[in-house]
Amino acid sequence: MQKIENAIERAIKFRANGIFVSETFDLARKQATKAIENGLKPFPIVVKDCFLTKDAPTTCASQMLANYIPPTTSTVVDRIVRKGGCIIGKTNMDEFCMGTSSQLGHFGPVKSNIRSEGGIEEDWMIPGGSSGGSAVAVQTGIADVALGSDTGGSTRNPAAFNGIFGLKPTYGVLSRQGLIPLVNSLDAPSIFARSAEECWDFLDKTRGLDDNDSTSIDLPESENLDSLKNLRVGVPIEYHNEKLSENAWKIWNHAINVLKNEGAEIFEISLPHTKYSLSCYSVIAAADVASNMARYDSVAYGHRSSNNSSTHEMYAESRSESLNTVVRRRILAGNYFLMKKYRSKYYEKALKIRRLINDEIINSFNNLDVIITPTASGKPPKYSELRDTLYSKEDDDDYFTQAANLAGIPSISVPSTQNENRENYPIAVQIMGNRLNDRLVCDVARMIHTKF
Amino acid sequence: MNGVHIQLNTRTKLFSRTLNGESSPNRLVSPLDMATPGILPSLNRKCVLHALKMGMLFNCEIPKISRFDRKHYFYADMPAGYQITQNEKPIAKNGRFGFYVFDEKIEPYWKEVDIIQLQLEQDSGKTIHIDNKSLIDYNRAGCALVEVVTTPCFSTALEAICFVQQLRLILMNYGICDGEMHKGQIRVDANVSLSFDDITGTRTEIKNMNSIRSIHTAINYEIARQFEILSNGGIVINETRAADNEERTVSMRDKEVETDYRFMVEPNLPNLVIKDEWLDSVRQSLNSTSKPKFEILREKYGFDARSSIHISEDSQLLRFVEKCVEFGATRTILIWMRELKTIMQRSKSVYPPQSQFFIRQFVDLIGFFEAGRLTRLRMLDLLRIYSTSEQEIRNVEQLIDDNNYWKITDETEIMQIVENVLENPKNLKIVEKLRTGFHAKSFNKIRNLIVDLSEKRIEVEEVENILRTKFNLVQ
Numbered sequence: 001m002q003k004i005e006n007a008i009e010r011a012i013k014f015r016a017n018g019i020f021v022s023e024t025f026d027l028a029r030k031q032a033t034k035a036i037e038n039g040l041k042p043f044p045i046v047v048k049d050c051f052l053t054k055d056a057p058t059t060c061a062s063q064m065l066a067n068y069i070p071p072t073t074s075t076v077v078d079r080i081v082r083k084g085g086c087i088i089g090k091t092n093m094d095e096f097c098m099g100t101s102s103q104l105g106h107f108g109p110v111k112s113n114i115r116s117e118g119g120i121e122e123d124w125m126i127p128g129g130s131s132g133g134s135a136v137a138v139q140t141g142i143a144d145v146a147l148g149s150d151t152g153g154s155t156r157n158p159a160a161f162n163g164i165f166g167l168k169p170t171y172g173v174l175s176r177q178g179l180i181p182l183v184n185s186l187d188a189p190s191i192f193a194r195s196a197e198e199c200w201d202f203l204d205k206t207r208g209l210d211d212n213d214s215t216s217i218d219l220p221e222s223e224n225l226d227s228l229k230n231l232r233v234g235v236p237i238e239y240h241n242e243k244l245s246e247n248a249w250k251i252w253n254h255a256i257n258v259l260k261n262e263g264a265e266i267f268e269i270s271l272p273h274t275k276y277s278l279s280c281y282s283v284i285a286a287a288d289v290a291s292n293m294a295r296y297d298s299v300a301y302g303h304r305s306s307n308n309s310s311t312h313e314m315y316a317e318s319r320s321e322s323l324n325t326v327v328r329r330r331i332l333a334g335n336y337f338l339m340k341k342y343r344s345k346y347y348e349k350a351l352k353i354r355r356l357i358n359d360e361i362i363n364s365f366n367n368l369d370v371i372i373t374p375t376a377s378g379k380p381p382k383y384s385e386l387r388d389t390l391y392s393k394e395d396d397d398d399y400f401t402q403a404a405n406l407a408g409i410p411s412i413s414v415p416s417t418q419n420e421n422r423e424n425y426p427i428a429v430q431i432m433g434n435r436l437n438d439r440l441v442c443d444v445a446r447m448i449h450t451k452f
Numbered sequence: 453m454n455g456v457h458i459q460l461n462t463r464t465k466l467f468s469r470t471l472n473g474e475s476s477p478n479r480l481v482s483p484l485d486m487a488t489p490g491i492l493p494s495l496n497r498k499c500v501l502h503a504l505k506m507g508m509l510f511n512c513e514i515p516k517i518s519r520f521d522r523k524h525y526f527y528a529d530m531p532a533g534y535q536i537t538q539n540e541k542p543i544a545k546n547g548r549f550g551f552y553v554f555d556e557k558i559e560p561y562w563k564e565v566d567i568i569q570l571q572l573e574q575d576s577g578k579t580i581h582i583d584n585k586s587l588i589d590y591n592r593a594g595c596a597l598v599e600v601v602t603t604p605c606f607s608t609a610l611e612a613i614c615f616v617q618q619l620r621l622i623l624m625n626y627g628i629c630d631g632e633m634h635k636g637q638i639r640v641d642a643n644v645s646l647s648f649d650d651i652t653g654t655r656t657e658i659k660n661m662n663s664i665r666s667i668h669t670a671i672n673y674e675i676a677r678q679f680e681i682l683s684n685g686g687i688v689i690n691e692t693r694a695a696d697n698e699e700r701t702v703s704m705r706d707k708e709v710e711t712d713y714r715f716m717v718e719p720n721l722p723n724l725v726i727k728d729e730w731l732d733s734v735r736q737s738l739n740s741t742s743k744p745k746f747e748i749l750r751e752k753y754g755f756d757a758r759s760s761i762h763i764s765e766d767s768q769l770l771r772f773v774e775k776c777v778e779f780g781a782t783r784t785i786l787i788w789m790r791e792l793k794t795i796m797q798r799s800k801s802v803y804p805p806q807s808q809f810f811i812r813q814f815v816d817l818i819g820f821f822e823a824g825r826l827t828r829l830r831m832l833d834l835l836r837i838y839s840t841s842e843q844e845i846r847n848v849e850q851l852i853d854d855n856n857y858w859k860i861t862d863e864t865e866i867m868q869i870v871e872n873v874l875e876n877p878k879n880l881k882i883v884e885k886l887r888t889g890f891h892a893k894s895f896n897k898i899r900n901l902i903v904d905l906s907e908k909r910i911e912v913e914e915v916e917n918i919l920r921t922k923f924n925l926v927q
Contacts (some may be wrong), residue, residue, distance in 0.1 A: 072491070177490075287716055294526070
């Protein structure tokens with residue numbers, strides 16, 4: 001119980017960081033009491049605000065859902081609460097998970113706690129996104145583990161920017177029931193923690209089939225890996241590109257050296273289609289966004305405009321008033337890509353490219369156990385930088401993470417320890433494995449980290 | 453292309469576990485049905501089995517793999533902004549359905565139509581307009597439909613309604629749909645176009661018709677409307693129309709522009725792979741269900757197509773007829789059913805009667821009549837007695853014996869009665885008139901006297917023949 005009270009105290013201490021959309025302290029206390037009654041050890045968690053929680057608002061950081069309290073709780077949240085998880089709060093994010101900065105949500109920006117000595121009022125480090133709030137909550141020690149979501153890197157990217165671990169499991173291993181979708185075929189509930197073991201532990205507690213999610217799958221039992229000896233590691237050359245900062249390149253090399261020193265075999269590989277992942281992702285994502293967002297018509301729930309002059313006027317005004325520019329742009333683009341006239345030119349092409357990217361990665365695992373790449377192009381930017389470049393840097397970072405979503409494979413972001421990192425900013429590498437090798441990527445991450 | 457939407461009578465909806473049925477507004481709604489965010493669909497197995505059953509009944513190909521698509525359009529009672537349906541890979545396709553076409557005026561004929569596909573899909577909610585308010589009831593939202601999509605193959609409104617009528621009876625027979633059209637359990641979209649010299653004209657679509665009558669009148673109205681336009685050199689606009697309450701079709705203004713449905717694969721549902729054991733169980737269930745009643749009446753008992761369908765559509769009437777055939781009746785009961793109906797309506801009794809005892813007597817009476825043992829008039833009297841009196845408990849044979857109602861077949865006995873009337877001095881004047889030539893009034897008078905004297909035990913026609921011969925009358 002003391003643990004929960006400590007977490008609440010820290011949550012209050014870090015209020016200025018904009019970590020939470022809703023604080024649910026009383027709920028956490030109630031859950032802790034119940035856990036103790038059931039003979040469990042309560043532990044603090046935070047949940048990204050795109051997961052349904054019956055007892056607290058679920059807003060997706062959007063005005064559209066600003067007052068929305070869902071009728072049910074998502075499967076993953078339900079499972080972790082049953083194991084003793086106590087929800088300290090619902091965390092802030094990019095509106096409807098669209099973005100890699102957590103800056104443009106309806107409830108204000110999330111401010112990183114990294115290098116915050118000079119204060120965070122005027123300028124601050126970007127926590128990454130879209131699950132920025134969850135990442136900062138773990139970095140600041142409010143929660144041991146946090147739930148995020150990862151569609152194109154939304155967990156691994158903020159994990160990298162905050163110097164913690166971020167695990168995106170194999171698609172389907174964590175149920176999507178109760179996760180407000182971004183791109184249904186790419187979305188994966190994902191995990192933040194300060195160690196790879198904790199990431200695995202959370203996954204182990206919540207994984208598996210769910211009757212409510214027809215795309216959910218079971219993870220086969222697998223042995224714990226104790227040595228990196230003879231591990232076959234692929235290093236894709238396409239991730240060494242003009243976007244990659246020198247520092248990030250050094251850290252990546254360092255990680256490869258660690259692996260080599262531990263007896264792993266290193267192979268240079270080529271994944272030539274990876275360079276298309278950004279445009280492929282943009283089209284597929286926009287199409288799903290357009291479709292998924294169609295339900296927000298303000299008829300039965302959600303923000304409703306005072307303009308009621310006609311049904312269509314009401315739809316349009318309510319949506320324009322309550323969805324931000326990023327969201328509205330993607331809706332427009334998605335509807336365009338799905339139109340009869342353009343469908344084969346964009347949407348169907350993107351699906352084909354997705355298949356190529358997928359096959360290329362999956363085939364590479366015929367001869368490899370894991371692939372290692374940088375998680376992001378470099379250190380986290382400052383808010384002022386991002387603002388001045390109109391958020392274009394977001395795309396640079398997406399490049400490194402999207403392929404794992406397009407292939408549905410597990411991937412974990414591993415933070416480097418500070419000693420090799422002269423600038424003292426968090427930088428990370430990601431370990432990707434074949435589908436259902438979630439345990440393997442966690443084990444490799446754990447072993448690298450001790451020497452990293 | 454025409455579509456008939458069949459509401460499946462499964463216990464729960466297509467993708468949620470909400471009950472499928474009737475209730476006060478918005479009582480049968482789960483989060484998925486009203487499309488609250490983050491809730492995923494799970495396919496109802498029973499709905500799949502029902503659709504497979506339909507596929508087999510309509511001789512469709514059933515592909516191993518089918519899948520679901522999202523069809524997007526904004527409509528207030530369509531909460532997700534899209535309908536989950538099957539567009540490219542439906543559960544069944546390339547089928548054929550045969551049926552009889554008939555009405556009072558034409559000789560029934562057999563017609564077969566091509567079914568393009570059967571698609572499993574979600575129903576929408578209902579919008580109810582009260583004053584200037586629009587209210588939405590989501591009870592129906594998410595219920596399972598199978599849309600039967602046919603080729604443009606109907607030549608007349610009559611063919612269309614006969615198709616729907618027989619489709620309905622078959623689906624009800626196999627427990628797929630409850631068939632209550634007024635409750636919207638079967639809804640029809642009809643595409644109407646006129647062609648000239650084999651060039652097909654622009655079509656209009658009449659949506660959402662839910663009675664046989666409105667399908668008939670709306671299609672005919674639409675044909676006439678288009679004919680009028682084309683005859684005057686005008687152009688038919690491709691648009692969606694609705695059948696109104698005054699047997700017309702009216703343009704639905706909100707859909708004048710062609711909607712781009714922006715189809716995409718439903719990403720939350722994997723491909724539906726049809727298991728062999730499902731097909732086996734469906735086949736078994738079809739084989740163990742007896743054929744639709746109208747087919748049995750037609751094939752086994754020789755009823756004509758129109759009557760057998762008419763009877764099948766009325767459960768009371770069907771029960772009556774089934775009992776009759778069980779007691780040995782054949783299609784000849786149809787004539788007597790009409791008489792019985794008139795009699796009972798006149799006496800304000802409930803037709804068709806359901807008493808087993810009555811039905812037995814009814815069938816026996818017909819048997820006696822057909823064996824030439826009862827006259828028509830006596831038969832009608834007896835029907836009157838049995839259908840209106842609750843006291844009569846003797847069976848007909850007994851009653852006829854006791855009262856000697858049997859038809860007189862002995863020639864001399866008949867002639868005796870005829871002579872008695874003709875020679876009766878009271879009738880002398882009338883008989884005289886007949887001798888001088890045909891005089892309708894006198895003829896009828898004498899005929900009736902003879903029938904009366906026989907206590908209706910001689911057929912009217914027989915008496916007439918005798919009189920004609922006797923007086924050498926030509927009519």
